[in-house]
Amino acid sequence: MTFARQDHESGLDTLPRMPSWVTSARSETLEDVAFLSGAALGHLHLVLGREEVPQTLLRERLALRAAEACVTLSGRTERAGELRDMVNLLRPGDLPGPAGETYLAWRRAVERAVSVKALGRALPAVDLGQIATWLDAGNGAPLTRAAVVLDAVLTEAPRAEVPALILADAALAQALGWDHVVPLLAAGLKRTDLRKRGQNLRLACHRAVTASAVEATRLAVDLARRAALLKGVAPKLRAKGAGEAVEVFLTQDAVAPGALPLPDRAARRLCDRLVDLGAVRELTGRDTFRLYGV
Known part of the structure:
Protein backbone atom coordinates (compact mmCIF):
# COMPACT_ATOMS: atom_id res chain seq x y z
CA MET A 1 0.00 0.00 0.00
CA THR A 2 1.35 3.40 -0.93
CA PHE A 3 1.65 6.25 1.55
CA ALA A 4 -0.97 8.17 -0.49
CA ARG A 5 -3.40 5.28 -0.12
CA GLN A 6 -2.68 5.08 3.61
CA ASP A 7 -3.29 8.79 4.01
CA HIS A 8 -6.57 8.55 2.11
CA GLU A 9 -7.83 5.65 4.20
CA SER A 10 -6.79 7.50 7.33
CA GLY A 11 -8.90 10.42 6.10
CA LEU A 12 -11.88 8.11 5.69
CA ASP A 13 -11.40 6.86 9.24
CA THR A 14 -12.01 10.40 10.47
CA LEU A 15 -15.57 10.40 9.11
CA PRO A 16 -17.69 10.91 12.24
CA ARG A 17 -19.64 7.87 13.43
CA MET A 18 -23.16 8.09 14.74
CA PRO A 19 -23.04 8.05 18.57
CA SER A 20 -24.21 4.73 20.00
CA TRP A 21 -26.65 6.44 22.34
CA VAL A 22 -28.62 7.68 19.32
CA THR A 23 -29.10 4.15 18.01
CA SER A 24 -29.67 2.44 21.35
CA ALA A 25 -31.82 4.94 23.24
CA ARG A 26 -35.51 4.19 23.63
CA SER A 27 -37.92 7.06 24.01
CA GLU A 28 -41.66 7.61 24.10
CA THR A 29 -42.31 11.32 24.63
CA LEU A 30 -42.26 13.87 21.83
CA GLU A 31 -39.50 15.78 23.61
CA ASP A 32 -37.26 12.71 23.81
CA VAL A 33 -37.75 11.58 20.21
CA ALA A 34 -37.26 15.16 19.02
CA PHE A 35 -33.94 15.31 20.86
CA LEU A 36 -32.76 12.06 19.25
CA SER A 37 -33.86 13.06 15.75
CA GLY A 38 -32.10 16.40 16.14
CA ALA A 39 -28.91 14.65 17.23
CA ALA A 40 -29.14 12.20 14.31
CA LEU A 41 -29.76 14.97 11.79
CA GLY A 42 -26.94 17.08 13.23
CA HIS A 43 -24.57 14.16 12.86
CA LEU A 44 -25.73 13.44 9.31
CA HIS A 45 -25.22 17.12 8.49
CA LEU A 46 -21.55 16.80 9.46
CA VAL A 47 -21.13 13.70 7.30
CA LEU A 48 -22.81 15.34 4.31
CA GLY A 49 -20.30 18.17 4.55
CA ARG A 50 -17.31 15.87 4.03
CA GLU A 51 -15.72 15.88 0.58
CA GLU A 52 -14.89 12.16 0.83
CA VAL A 53 -18.59 11.31 0.59
CA PRO A 54 -19.88 10.99 -3.01
CA GLN A 55 -22.91 13.20 -2.44
CA THR A 56 -24.71 12.60 -5.73
CA LEU A 57 -24.31 8.85 -5.48
CA LEU A 58 -25.50 8.88 -1.87
CA ARG A 59 -28.66 10.76 -2.84
CA GLU A 60 -29.26 8.29 -5.68
CA ARG A 61 -29.01 5.32 -3.32
CA LEU A 62 -31.31 7.01 -0.81
CA ALA A 63 -33.76 7.81 -3.63
CA LEU A 64 -33.88 4.11 -4.55
CA ARG A 65 -34.48 3.24 -0.91
CA ALA A 66 -37.28 5.81 -0.67
CA ALA A 67 -38.87 4.60 -3.90
CA GLU A 68 -38.81 1.00 -2.71
CA ALA A 69 -40.47 2.08 0.54
CA CYS A 70 -43.17 4.00 -1.34
CA VAL A 71 -43.85 1.09 -3.67
CA THR A 72 -44.21 -1.17 -0.62
CA LEU A 73 -46.55 1.34 1.03
CA SER A 74 -48.73 1.25 -2.08
CA GLY A 75 -49.09 -2.52 -1.78
CA ARG A 76 -46.95 -3.38 -4.80
CA THR A 77 -44.29 -6.10 -4.75
CA GLU A 78 -41.47 -4.55 -6.80
CA ARG A 79 -38.17 -4.23 -4.96
CA ALA A 80 -34.90 -2.39 -5.56
CA GLY A 81 -33.57 -4.69 -8.29
CA GLU A 82 -36.78 -4.51 -10.27
CA LEU A 83 -36.94 -0.73 -9.89
CA ARG A 84 -33.40 -0.45 -11.22
CA ASP A 85 -34.36 -2.54 -14.26
CA MET A 86 -37.50 -0.48 -14.92
CA VAL A 87 -35.54 2.75 -15.13
CA ASN A 88 -32.05 1.82 -16.31
CA LEU A 89 -33.19 -0.59 -19.03
CA LEU A 90 -35.99 1.68 -20.24
CA ARG A 91 -36.00 2.11 -24.02
CA PRO A 92 -37.13 5.26 -25.82
CA GLY A 93 -40.91 5.29 -26.01
CA ASP A 94 -41.36 2.69 -23.24
CA LEU A 95 -43.40 3.46 -20.14
CA PRO A 96 -41.86 2.60 -16.76
CA GLY A 97 -45.13 1.57 -15.09
CA PRO A 98 -46.43 2.83 -11.73
CA ALA A 99 -43.49 1.53 -9.67
CA GLY A 100 -40.99 2.87 -12.20
CA GLU A 101 -42.73 6.25 -12.15
CA THR A 102 -42.31 6.35 -8.38
CA TYR A 103 -38.59 5.67 -8.72
CA LEU A 104 -38.23 8.29 -11.44
CA ALA A 105 -39.98 10.84 -9.23
CA TRP A 106 -37.51 10.27 -6.41
CA ARG A 107 -34.51 10.31 -8.76
CA ARG A 108 -35.63 13.59 -10.27
CA ALA A 109 -36.31 15.02 -6.83
CA VAL A 110 -32.68 14.55 -5.76
CA GLU A 111 -30.99 15.49 -9.05
CA ARG A 112 -31.25 19.26 -8.83
CA ALA A 113 -31.04 21.88 -6.11
CA VAL A 114 -34.26 22.26 -4.15
CA SER A 115 -36.71 24.65 -5.83
CA VAL A 116 -40.35 24.69 -6.79
CA LYS A 117 -39.36 24.28 -10.45
CA ALA A 118 -37.13 21.28 -9.73
CA LEU A 119 -39.83 19.65 -7.63
CA GLY A 120 -42.30 20.29 -10.43
CA ARG A 121 -40.04 18.29 -12.73
CA ALA A 122 -40.17 15.40 -10.24
CA LEU A 123 -43.93 15.76 -9.77
CA PRO A 124 -45.28 16.82 -13.18
CA ALA A 125 -48.87 16.02 -12.22
CA VAL A 126 -48.80 18.60 -9.40
CA ASP A 127 -49.31 22.29 -10.16
CA LEU A 128 -46.28 24.46 -9.36
CA GLY A 129 -48.45 26.85 -7.38
CA GLN A 130 -49.73 23.95 -5.29
CA ILE A 131 -46.16 22.76 -4.66
CA ALA A 132 -45.22 26.26 -3.45
CA THR A 133 -48.27 26.44 -1.20
CA TRP A 134 -47.59 23.08 0.39
CA LEU A 135 -43.90 23.87 0.92
CA ASP A 136 -44.88 27.06 2.73
CA ALA A 137 -47.31 25.22 5.00
CA GLY A 138 -44.70 24.33 7.58
CA ASN A 139 -42.84 26.51 10.05
CA GLY A 140 -40.78 26.09 13.18
CA ALA A 141 -37.99 23.57 13.69
CA PRO A 142 -36.86 21.58 10.62
CA LEU A 143 -38.63 18.32 11.38
CA THR A 144 -41.74 20.06 12.65
CA ARG A 145 -41.85 21.93 9.37
CA ALA A 146 -41.47 18.71 7.38
CA ALA A 147 -44.21 16.97 9.39
CA VAL A 148 -46.59 19.90 8.86
CA VAL A 149 -45.98 19.76 5.09
CA LEU A 150 -46.59 16.01 5.10
CA ASP A 151 -49.76 16.53 7.13
CA ALA A 152 -50.99 19.30 4.81
CA VAL A 153 -50.52 17.28 1.61
CA LEU A 154 -52.08 14.09 2.97
CA THR A 155 -55.02 15.97 4.47
CA GLU A 156 -55.82 17.54 1.12
CA ALA A 157 -54.82 14.56 -1.05
CA PRO A 158 -54.87 11.37 1.09
CA ARG A 159 -53.62 9.13 -1.74
CA ALA A 160 -50.71 11.37 -2.75
CA GLU A 161 -48.14 9.62 -0.59
CA VAL A 162 -45.24 10.05 -3.02
CA PRO A 163 -45.69 13.81 -3.54
CA ALA A 164 -46.29 14.23 0.20
CA LEU A 165 -43.09 12.44 1.17
CA ILE A 166 -40.98 14.16 -1.49
CA LEU A 167 -42.25 17.60 -0.47
CA ALA A 168 -41.76 16.83 3.23
CA ASP A 169 -38.14 15.85 2.58
CA ALA A 170 -37.74 18.98 0.46
CA ALA A 171 -39.07 21.12 3.33
CA LEU A 172 -36.67 19.38 5.70
CA ALA A 173 -33.73 20.02 3.35
CA GLN A 174 -34.65 23.70 3.03
CA ALA A 175 -34.98 24.10 6.80
CA LEU A 176 -31.58 22.47 7.34
CA GLY A 177 -29.87 24.55 4.66
CA TRP A 178 -29.17 21.56 2.40
CA ASP A 179 -28.94 22.30 -1.32
CA HIS A 180 -30.62 19.04 -2.38
CA VAL A 181 -33.35 16.75 -1.17
CA VAL A 182 -31.91 13.94 0.95
CA PRO A 183 -34.60 11.21 1.15
CA LEU A 184 -35.15 10.25 4.78
CA LEU A 185 -38.82 10.10 5.74
CA ALA A 186 -40.23 7.49 3.35
CA ALA A 187 -37.95 4.67 4.41
CA GLY A 188 -38.76 5.14 8.09
CA LEU A 189 -42.54 5.59 8.02
CA LYS A 190 -45.15 2.82 8.07
CA ARG A 191 -48.45 2.90 6.24
CA THR A 192 -50.28 3.38 9.54
CA ASP A 193 -48.06 6.40 10.26
CA LEU A 194 -49.34 8.15 7.13
CA ARG A 195 -52.88 8.04 8.54
CA LYS A 196 -51.81 9.95 11.65
CA ARG A 197 -52.18 13.69 12.03
CA GLY A 198 -50.93 16.42 14.31
CA GLN A 199 -48.63 15.44 17.18
CA ASN A 200 -48.92 11.72 16.43
CA LEU A 201 -47.61 12.29 12.92
CA ARG A 202 -44.78 14.48 14.21
CA LEU A 203 -43.82 11.73 16.66
CA ALA A 204 -43.73 9.18 13.81
CA CYS A 205 -41.63 11.55 11.68
CA HIS A 206 -39.08 12.07 14.45
CA ARG A 207 -38.67 8.32 14.85
CA ALA A 208 -38.50 7.75 11.10
CA VAL A 209 -35.83 10.39 10.56
CA THR A 210 -33.73 9.11 13.46
CA ALA A 211 -33.65 5.60 11.98
CA SER A 212 -33.10 6.85 8.43
CA ALA A 213 -30.34 9.29 9.41
CA VAL A 214 -28.49 6.44 11.12
CA GLU A 215 -28.77 4.30 7.97
CA ALA A 216 -27.83 7.23 5.71
CA THR A 217 -24.71 7.83 7.77
CA ARG A 218 -23.69 4.18 7.50
CA LEU A 219 -24.32 4.28 3.76
CA ALA A 220 -22.30 7.49 3.40
CA VAL A 221 -19.30 5.94 5.15
CA ASP A 222 -19.56 2.79 3.02
CA LEU A 223 -19.85 4.74 -0.23
CA ALA A 224 -16.91 6.95 0.75
CA ARG A 225 -14.75 3.83 1.08
CA ARG A 226 -16.01 2.34 -2.17
CA ALA A 227 -15.49 5.63 -4.01
CA ALA A 228 -11.95 5.86 -2.66
CA LEU A 229 -11.23 2.35 -3.97
CA LEU A 230 -12.63 3.20 -7.41
CA LYS A 231 -10.57 6.38 -7.59
CA GLY A 232 -7.53 4.39 -6.50
CA VAL A 233 -7.78 1.90 -9.37
CA ALA A 234 -8.66 4.54 -11.98
CA PRO A 235 -5.00 5.12 -12.98
CA LYS A 236 -4.75 1.42 -13.89
Whole structure:
Protein backbone atom coordinates (compact mmCIF):
# COMPACT_ATOMS: atom_id res chain seq x y z
CA MET A 1 0.00 0.00 0.00
CA THR A 2 1.35 3.40 -0.93
CA PHE A 3 1.65 6.25 1.55
CA ALA A 4 -0.97 8.17 -0.49
CA ARG A 5 -3.40 5.28 -0.12
CA GLN A 6 -2.68 5.08 3.61
CA ASP A 7 -3.29 8.79 4.01
CA HIS A 8 -6.57 8.55 2.11
CA GLU A 9 -7.83 5.65 4.20
CA SER A 10 -6.79 7.50 7.33
CA GLY A 11 -8.90 10.42 6.10
CA LEU A 12 -11.88 8.11 5.69
CA ASP A 13 -11.40 6.86 9.24
CA THR A 14 -12.01 10.40 10.47
CA LEU A 15 -15.57 10.40 9.11
CA PRO A 16 -17.69 10.91 12.24
CA ARG A 17 -19.64 7.87 13.43
CA MET A 18 -23.16 8.09 14.74
CA PRO A 19 -23.04 8.05 18.57
CA SER A 20 -24.21 4.73 20.00
CA TRP A 21 -26.65 6.44 22.34
CA VAL A 22 -28.62 7.68 19.32
CA THR A 23 -29.10 4.15 18.01
CA SER A 24 -29.67 2.44 21.35
CA ALA A 25 -31.82 4.94 23.24
CA ARG A 26 -35.51 4.19 23.63
CA SER A 27 -37.92 7.06 24.01
CA GLU A 28 -41.66 7.61 24.10
CA THR A 29 -42.31 11.32 24.63
CA LEU A 30 -42.26 13.87 21.83
CA GLU A 31 -39.50 15.78 23.61
CA ASP A 32 -37.26 12.71 23.81
CA VAL A 33 -37.75 11.58 20.21
CA ALA A 34 -37.26 15.16 19.02
CA PHE A 35 -33.94 15.31 20.86
CA LEU A 36 -32.76 12.06 19.25
CA SER A 37 -33.86 13.06 15.75
CA GLY A 38 -32.10 16.40 16.14
CA ALA A 39 -28.91 14.65 17.23
CA ALA A 40 -29.14 12.20 14.31
CA LEU A 41 -29.76 14.97 11.79
CA GLY A 42 -26.94 17.08 13.23
CA HIS A 43 -24.57 14.16 12.86
CA LEU A 44 -25.73 13.44 9.31
CA HIS A 45 -25.22 17.12 8.49
CA LEU A 46 -21.55 16.80 9.46
CA VAL A 47 -21.13 13.70 7.30
CA LEU A 48 -22.81 15.34 4.31
CA GLY A 49 -20.30 18.17 4.55
CA ARG A 50 -17.31 15.87 4.03
CA GLU A 51 -15.72 15.88 0.58
CA GLU A 52 -14.89 12.16 0.83
CA VAL A 53 -18.59 11.31 0.59
CA PRO A 54 -19.88 10.99 -3.01
CA GLN A 55 -22.91 13.20 -2.44
CA THR A 56 -24.71 12.60 -5.73
CA LEU A 57 -24.31 8.85 -5.48
CA LEU A 58 -25.50 8.88 -1.87
CA ARG A 59 -28.66 10.76 -2.84
CA GLU A 60 -29.26 8.29 -5.68
CA ARG A 61 -29.01 5.32 -3.32
CA LEU A 62 -31.31 7.01 -0.81
CA ALA A 63 -33.76 7.81 -3.63
CA LEU A 64 -33.88 4.11 -4.55
CA ARG A 65 -34.48 3.24 -0.91
CA ALA A 66 -37.28 5.81 -0.67
CA ALA A 67 -38.87 4.60 -3.90
CA GLU A 68 -38.81 1.00 -2.71
CA ALA A 69 -40.47 2.08 0.54
CA CYS A 70 -43.17 4.00 -1.34
CA VAL A 71 -43.85 1.09 -3.67
CA THR A 72 -44.21 -1.17 -0.62
CA LEU A 73 -46.55 1.34 1.03
CA SER A 74 -48.73 1.25 -2.08
CA GLY A 75 -49.09 -2.52 -1.78
CA ARG A 76 -46.95 -3.38 -4.80
CA THR A 77 -44.29 -6.10 -4.75
CA GLU A 78 -41.47 -4.55 -6.80
CA ARG A 79 -38.17 -4.23 -4.96
CA ALA A 80 -34.90 -2.39 -5.56
CA GLY A 81 -33.57 -4.69 -8.29
CA GLU A 82 -36.78 -4.51 -10.27
CA LEU A 83 -36.94 -0.73 -9.89
CA ARG A 84 -33.40 -0.45 -11.22
CA ASP A 85 -34.36 -2.54 -14.26
CA MET A 86 -37.50 -0.48 -14.92
CA VAL A 87 -35.54 2.75 -15.13
CA ASN A 88 -32.05 1.82 -16.31
CA LEU A 89 -33.19 -0.59 -19.03
CA LEU A 90 -35.99 1.68 -20.24
CA ARG A 91 -36.00 2.11 -24.02
CA PRO A 92 -37.13 5.26 -25.82
CA GLY A 93 -40.91 5.29 -26.01
CA ASP A 94 -41.36 2.69 -23.24
CA LEU A 95 -43.40 3.46 -20.14
CA PRO A 96 -41.86 2.60 -16.76
CA GLY A 97 -45.13 1.57 -15.09
CA PRO A 98 -46.43 2.83 -11.73
CA ALA A 99 -43.49 1.53 -9.67
CA GLY A 100 -40.99 2.87 -12.20
CA GLU A 101 -42.73 6.25 -12.15
CA THR A 102 -42.31 6.35 -8.38
CA TYR A 103 -38.59 5.67 -8.72
CA LEU A 104 -38.23 8.29 -11.44
CA ALA A 105 -39.98 10.84 -9.23
CA TRP A 106 -37.51 10.27 -6.41
CA ARG A 107 -34.51 10.31 -8.76
CA ARG A 108 -35.63 13.59 -10.27
CA ALA A 109 -36.31 15.02 -6.83
CA VAL A 110 -32.68 14.55 -5.76
CA GLU A 111 -30.99 15.49 -9.05
CA ARG A 112 -31.25 19.26 -8.83
CA ALA A 113 -31.04 21.88 -6.11
CA VAL A 114 -34.26 22.26 -4.15
CA SER A 115 -36.71 24.65 -5.83
CA VAL A 116 -40.35 24.69 -6.79
CA LYS A 117 -39.36 24.28 -10.45
CA ALA A 118 -37.13 21.28 -9.73
CA LEU A 119 -39.83 19.65 -7.63
CA GLY A 120 -42.30 20.29 -10.43
CA ARG A 121 -40.04 18.29 -12.73
CA ALA A 122 -40.17 15.40 -10.24
CA LEU A 123 -43.93 15.76 -9.77
CA PRO A 124 -45.28 16.82 -13.18
CA ALA A 125 -48.87 16.02 -12.22
CA VAL A 126 -48.80 18.60 -9.40
CA ASP A 127 -49.31 22.29 -10.16
CA LEU A 128 -46.28 24.46 -9.36
CA GLY A 129 -48.45 26.85 -7.38
CA GLN A 130 -49.73 23.95 -5.29
CA ILE A 131 -46.16 22.76 -4.66
CA ALA A 132 -45.22 26.26 -3.45
CA THR A 133 -48.27 26.44 -1.20
CA TRP A 134 -47.59 23.08 0.39
CA LEU A 135 -43.90 23.87 0.92
CA ASP A 136 -44.88 27.06 2.73
CA ALA A 137 -47.31 25.22 5.00
CA GLY A 138 -44.70 24.33 7.58
CA ASN A 139 -42.84 26.51 10.05
CA GLY A 140 -40.78 26.09 13.18
CA ALA A 141 -37.99 23.57 13.69
CA PRO A 142 -36.86 21.58 10.62
CA LEU A 143 -38.63 18.32 11.38
CA THR A 144 -41.74 20.06 12.65
CA ARG A 145 -41.85 21.93 9.37
CA ALA A 146 -41.47 18.71 7.38
CA ALA A 147 -44.21 16.97 9.39
CA VAL A 148 -46.59 19.90 8.86
CA VAL A 149 -45.98 19.76 5.09
CA LEU A 150 -46.59 16.01 5.10
CA ASP A 151 -49.76 16.53 7.13
CA ALA A 152 -50.99 19.30 4.81
CA VAL A 153 -50.52 17.28 1.61
CA LEU A 154 -52.08 14.09 2.97
CA THR A 155 -55.02 15.97 4.47
CA GLU A 156 -55.82 17.54 1.12
CA ALA A 157 -54.82 14.56 -1.05
CA PRO A 158 -54.87 11.37 1.09
CA ARG A 159 -53.62 9.13 -1.74
CA ALA A 160 -50.71 11.37 -2.75
CA GLU A 161 -48.14 9.62 -0.59
CA VAL A 162 -45.24 10.05 -3.02
CA PRO A 163 -45.69 13.81 -3.54
CA ALA A 164 -46.29 14.23 0.20
CA LEU A 165 -43.09 12.44 1.17
CA ILE A 166 -40.98 14.16 -1.49
CA LEU A 167 -42.25 17.60 -0.47
CA ALA A 168 -41.76 16.83 3.23
CA ASP A 169 -38.14 15.85 2.58
CA ALA A 170 -37.74 18.98 0.46
CA ALA A 171 -39.07 21.12 3.33
CA LEU A 172 -36.67 19.38 5.70
CA ALA A 173 -33.73 20.02 3.35
CA GLN A 174 -34.65 23.70 3.03
CA ALA A 175 -34.98 24.10 6.80
CA LEU A 176 -31.58 22.47 7.34
CA GLY A 177 -29.87 24.55 4.66
CA TRP A 178 -29.17 21.56 2.40
CA ASP A 179 -28.94 22.30 -1.32
CA HIS A 180 -30.62 19.04 -2.38
CA VAL A 181 -33.35 16.75 -1.17
CA VAL A 182 -31.91 13.94 0.95
CA PRO A 183 -34.60 11.21 1.15
CA LEU A 184 -35.15 10.25 4.78
CA LEU A 185 -38.82 10.10 5.74
CA ALA A 186 -40.23 7.49 3.35
CA ALA A 187 -37.95 4.67 4.41
CA GLY A 188 -38.76 5.14 8.09
CA LEU A 189 -42.54 5.59 8.02
CA LYS A 190 -45.15 2.82 8.07
CA ARG A 191 -48.45 2.90 6.24
CA THR A 192 -50.28 3.38 9.54
CA ASP A 193 -48.06 6.40 10.26
CA LEU A 194 -49.34 8.15 7.13
CA ARG A 195 -52.88 8.04 8.54
CA LYS A 196 -51.81 9.95 11.65
CA ARG A 197 -52.18 13.69 12.03
CA GLY A 198 -50.93 16.42 14.31
CA GLN A 199 -48.63 15.44 17.18
CA ASN A 200 -48.92 11.72 16.43
CA LEU A 201 -47.61 12.29 12.92
CA ARG A 202 -44.78 14.48 14.21
CA LEU A 203 -43.82 11.73 16.66
CA ALA A 204 -43.73 9.18 13.81
CA CYS A 205 -41.63 11.55 11.68
CA HIS A 206 -39.08 12.07 14.45
CA ARG A 207 -38.67 8.32 14.85
CA ALA A 208 -38.50 7.75 11.10
CA VAL A 209 -35.83 10.39 10.56
CA THR A 210 -33.73 9.11 13.46
CA ALA A 211 -33.65 5.60 11.98
CA SER A 212 -33.10 6.85 8.43
CA ALA A 213 -30.34 9.29 9.41
CA VAL A 214 -28.49 6.44 11.12
CA GLU A 215 -28.77 4.30 7.97
CA ALA A 216 -27.83 7.23 5.71
CA THR A 217 -24.71 7.83 7.77
CA ARG A 218 -23.69 4.18 7.50
CA LEU A 219 -24.32 4.28 3.76
CA ALA A 220 -22.30 7.49 3.40
CA VAL A 221 -19.30 5.94 5.15
CA ASP A 222 -19.56 2.79 3.02
CA LEU A 223 -19.85 4.74 -0.23
CA ALA A 224 -16.91 6.95 0.75
CA ARG A 225 -14.75 3.83 1.08
CA ARG A 226 -16.01 2.34 -2.17
CA ALA A 227 -15.49 5.63 -4.01
CA ALA A 228 -11.95 5.86 -2.66
CA LEU A 229 -11.23 2.35 -3.97
CA LEU A 230 -12.63 3.20 -7.41
CA LYS A 231 -10.57 6.38 -7.59
CA GLY A 232 -7.53 4.39 -6.50
CA VAL A 233 -7.78 1.90 -9.37
CA ALA A 234 -8.66 4.54 -11.98
CA PRO A 235 -5.00 5.12 -12.98
CA LYS A 236 -4.75 1.42 -13.89
CA LEU A 237 -7.46 1.73 -16.53
CA ARG A 238 -6.07 2.17 -20.02
CA ALA A 239 -9.26 2.37 -22.05
CA LYS A 240 -9.89 5.71 -23.71
CA GLY A 241 -12.75 7.39 -21.87
CA ALA A 242 -12.16 5.35 -18.69
CA GLY A 243 -11.83 8.51 -16.62
CA GLU A 244 -15.24 9.75 -17.72
CA ALA A 245 -16.68 6.29 -17.06
CA VAL A 246 -15.37 6.37 -13.49
CA GLU A 247 -17.17 9.68 -12.95
CA VAL A 248 -20.41 8.06 -14.14
CA PHE A 249 -20.03 5.31 -11.54
CA LEU A 250 -19.36 7.91 -8.84
CA THR A 251 -22.65 9.70 -9.53
CA GLN A 252 -25.15 7.00 -10.51
CA ASP A 253 -26.65 4.18 -8.47
CA ALA A 254 -26.62 1.68 -11.35
CA VAL A 255 -25.01 1.84 -14.77
CA ALA A 256 -25.62 -0.21 -17.90
CA PRO A 257 -22.47 -0.61 -20.04
CA GLY A 258 -24.31 1.08 -22.90
CA ALA A 259 -24.62 4.24 -20.81
CA LEU A 260 -20.84 4.65 -20.53
CA PRO A 261 -18.92 6.99 -22.90
CA LEU A 262 -17.22 4.04 -24.59
CA PRO A 263 -17.95 1.70 -27.52
CA ASP A 264 -20.16 -1.18 -26.39
CA ARG A 265 -17.47 -3.88 -26.30
CA ALA A 266 -14.96 -1.61 -24.58
CA ALA A 267 -17.60 -0.63 -22.01
CA ARG A 268 -18.31 -4.25 -21.18
CA ARG A 269 -14.60 -5.02 -20.84
CA LEU A 270 -14.16 -2.02 -18.57
CA CYS A 271 -17.03 -3.14 -16.33
CA ASP A 272 -15.58 -6.65 -16.09
CA ARG A 273 -12.16 -5.18 -15.28
CA LEU A 274 -13.60 -2.99 -12.52
CA VAL A 275 -15.42 -5.98 -11.05
CA ASP A 276 -12.19 -8.00 -11.08
CA LEU A 277 -10.44 -5.14 -9.27
CA GLY A 278 -13.21 -5.04 -6.66
CA ALA A 279 -14.00 -1.42 -7.53
CA VAL A 280 -17.60 -1.94 -8.71
CA ARG A 281 -20.20 -4.69 -8.31
CA GLU A 282 -22.46 -6.41 -10.81
CA LEU A 283 -25.90 -5.73 -9.35
CA THR A 284 -28.24 -8.13 -11.14
CA GLY A 285 -26.70 -11.60 -11.01
CA ARG A 286 -27.63 -12.05 -14.68
CA ASP A 287 -25.53 -13.03 -17.68
CA THR A 288 -27.23 -10.43 -19.88
CA PHE A 289 -28.69 -6.95 -19.41
CA ARG A 290 -26.31 -6.40 -16.55
CA LEU A 291 -26.10 -3.32 -14.33
CA TYR A 292 -23.04 -2.22 -12.39
CA GLY A 293 -22.55 0.08 -9.44
CA VAL A 294 -20.14 1.19 -6.73
